[in-house]
Amino acid sequence: MTVRHGDSLPWNKRDRERKRPGTVVPWEVGVAGPEANPAHSEAKCRAGYGALSRTYRLSSQQIERYRRDGHVFLPQLLPADSIRPYREAIVATADRNSRETRPLEERDTYGKAFLQIFNLWTLDETVRRFVHAARFAQVAARLLGVEGVRLYHDQALFKEPGGGITPWHQDQHYWPLDTDRTITLWMPLVDIEEDMGMMQFASGAHRLGYITNKGISDDSEAFYERFVADQGLDISATRTARAGDASFHAGWALHRAPPNRSSVRREVMTVIYFADGTRITDPVRPEARGDLRAWLQDLPPGAPAATRLNPVVWPAGPDHLGEDSGG
């Protein structure tokens, strides 16, 4: 998912004036330096940094599954014993920057789905290390079958206790990018039990590409619910996850999440990548204009998608090339 637009969504051109509470967008913030948050200093988090630079052992079956289904679940992409400093930094940064103040019952379907805070990597050095991690970016590149990937943006997605469904949708609907080599890493920062809102995917739908002009809403939920049934698509739903497990899904993957019926906040961090070499497309869908501005500095169609907010994260620099480690 990304900056979103449309009648029931916050990030259309209207949203340039009226932003959704609970969001931070990069044109409002600088890109943070290492000193951005001394509370999460390098010393504090050094123990966990090693894991981020080591290679995850991705099997050929996992790659095949991703390409066939449009999504794949990777146990312990970040070993649970390494996650603590990152969870602390992500949660603190997200909570500090969330602007959502309305009680759940006053929000629409989209607003009830989760708190959504963007590009935390620009706000905190520890989060930057997580989002730029070679371990994650290399997996993204291998699943996509490309030499290099750039960062599109990150977002914390916290489904609150009592939070509602995430309606069926396709992320790439919003992205003005001339490639289908796009992918999202979705990682729980806490253990997720069955009633907390794990992701569900309509397997294989990514191969259909763009399906319909529906933003994330009650309308998209109803449309795709019928669509999935009519097409006979299998719904894949991993029931639970440990902190540090992760799924990757394609930009055109069709996905949703059930409500959080538990008393625990479902804290998830996501990172979106695209193939290096991608160019900007004409944002024919109005929804893509917000993304063009937010993540791609309003570059013209045909320009390389490569602003300072889209660094190459794989291949990584020499200090990030770690030895092979267990998955």
Ligand SMILES: O=C(O)CCC(=O)C(=O)O
């Ligand atoms: O976390 C959720 O509920 C939805 C996530 C999602 O749609 C995405 O990461 O693309």
